[in-house]
Amino acid sequence: MSALQLNSTIPAMRILELEHRYLSHLMNEWHQIVLALQKGGYSTVQARGELERLRQLILAFKQPLEKHCKKEESYFFPLLGQYIGYDQGPIMSIEQEHEEVTSYIDHFLHHAVDEHSLEEIRSIVGDAAEAFEILTVHFVKEESVLFSMTAQVMSKLDQERLAQQLHTLIDE
Numbered sequence: 703m704s705a706l707q708l709n710s711t712i713p714a715m716r717i718l719e720l721e722h723r724y725l726s727h728l729m730n731e732w733h734q735i736v737l738a739l740q741k742g743g744y745s746t747v748q749a750r751g752e753l754e755r756l757r758q759l760i761l762a763f764k765q766p767l768e769k770h771c772k773k774e775e776s777y778f779f780p781l782l783g784q785y786i787g788y789d790q791g792p793i794m795s796i797e798q799e800h801e802e803v804t805s806y807i808d809h810f811l812h813h814a815v816d817e818h819s820l821e822e823i824r825s826i827v828g829d830a831a832e833a834f835e836i837l838t839v840h841f842v843k844e845e846s847v848l849f850s851m852t853a854q855v856m857s858k859l860d861q862e863r864l865a866q867q868l869h870t871l872i873d874e
Contacts, residue, residue: 714865775797810827
């Protein structure tokens with residue numbers, strides 16, 4: 703699949719899919735640093751420099767991620783929940799993943815500010831690695847489960863209204 707190929711034909715879901723692609727691009731930038739730090743081969747000074755670079759990239763990533771999640775939680779999930787139920791099932795699970803990713807990112811950012819040993823750095827970047835793994839699977843679940851449900855159950859009028867609500871930038 704090409705990076706620009708989208709699966710959904712529903713405009714609202716295409717907006718969210720594009721955001722997933724953008725967030726995945728940002729994630730891939732910082733995930734390479736995570737993998738390199740976990741692998742080792744750096745001096746302590748080099749590892750500290752890479753940890754700081756990673757911290758800056760994740761700080762820059764956090765804002766568009768938060769905007770994306772807020773859009774889903776404010777508009778998409780409540781509307782879809784009117785059709786499929788909100789308090790259990792896939793929407794609840796997806797929202798819990800938003801919280802879990804935020805916790806891993808915040809934990810990483812909290813601990814990535816001091817000078818650390820190589821072993822501590824490897825441990826700290828584990829939080830970023832977990833956030834990456836959860837988000838990667840999370841995007842697939844949203845696109846394959848929730849987006850397809852939207853196509854099946856949501857009225858055209860609600861789909862159009864949702865597209866208008868979601869039509870905002872996450873990277874400003």
